[in-house]
Amino acid sequence: MVSDPRCPECTGKVSSTATWCMHCGADFPNAIDADSGRPVQDRADGKAAYESSVDGGSSDAQTVGFLVAVFGLVTLPFVTPPDVTLLYVAAAVGAGLYAAGQSSLGQAASRGGFALAVAPLAIWTLSLALSGPADLSFTALLGPLAYALVVSALGRAAQTVD
Incomplete structure (x- = not known):
């Protein structure tokens, strides 16, 4: 495990993604691990490992x-009609699955x-189809529209x- 990355020139504590030392101003390709004395290898082509994973996108x-x-x-639940728990759970999970299937962050x-924005409007439409238009009022649709x-x-x- 890497502890305290250090500048190879002055041994001042630096970030593992730093390209220069804020203590002495030395430029370096990688910080030095204080325990092993070897360069910290957590950059890929000048990017921090986290930046590379964000660019890859899958887990993010x-x-x-x-x-x-x-x-x-x-x-x-705050913007859907009462007694449609299954519909809003399905809409939330569906929007999450749709988002997770995308190629980038x-x-x-x-x-x-x-997908989540259209969910309350779709739920209201399905609810009206199931219960009839007697439950429809303009004020009831203000929450889902907002x-x-x-x-x-x-x-x-x-x-x-992106």
Whole structure:
């Protein structure tokens, strides 16, 4: 296990992703592990290992998908009709799975957000089809419409992640 990365020139403590020493100003390709004296090897072509994993996208898209599903499970009950628990759970899980299947972090966030944005409107439509239009009122649709606008705006903002 790597402890304290150090500058090879002055042995000052530096970040493992640093390319120069803030203590002495020396440039170096890799920081030095204080225990072994060898270069810290956690960079790939000048990028930190985390940056490389984000560029790869697979596990991060799955993480975003999980977060989209959790967000949906927490928020959808507030903007969906009562007694449609199965529908909002299915919508939240479906949006999360859709997000997790994307190829990059930005696509997972934006497309998962869009899927979650249309979920309350789809649930209201299905609920009306099952129970009839007697339960429909304009004020009842204000919550789902506001939710759809906010979540779709967040999805549009997430498109810039790529």
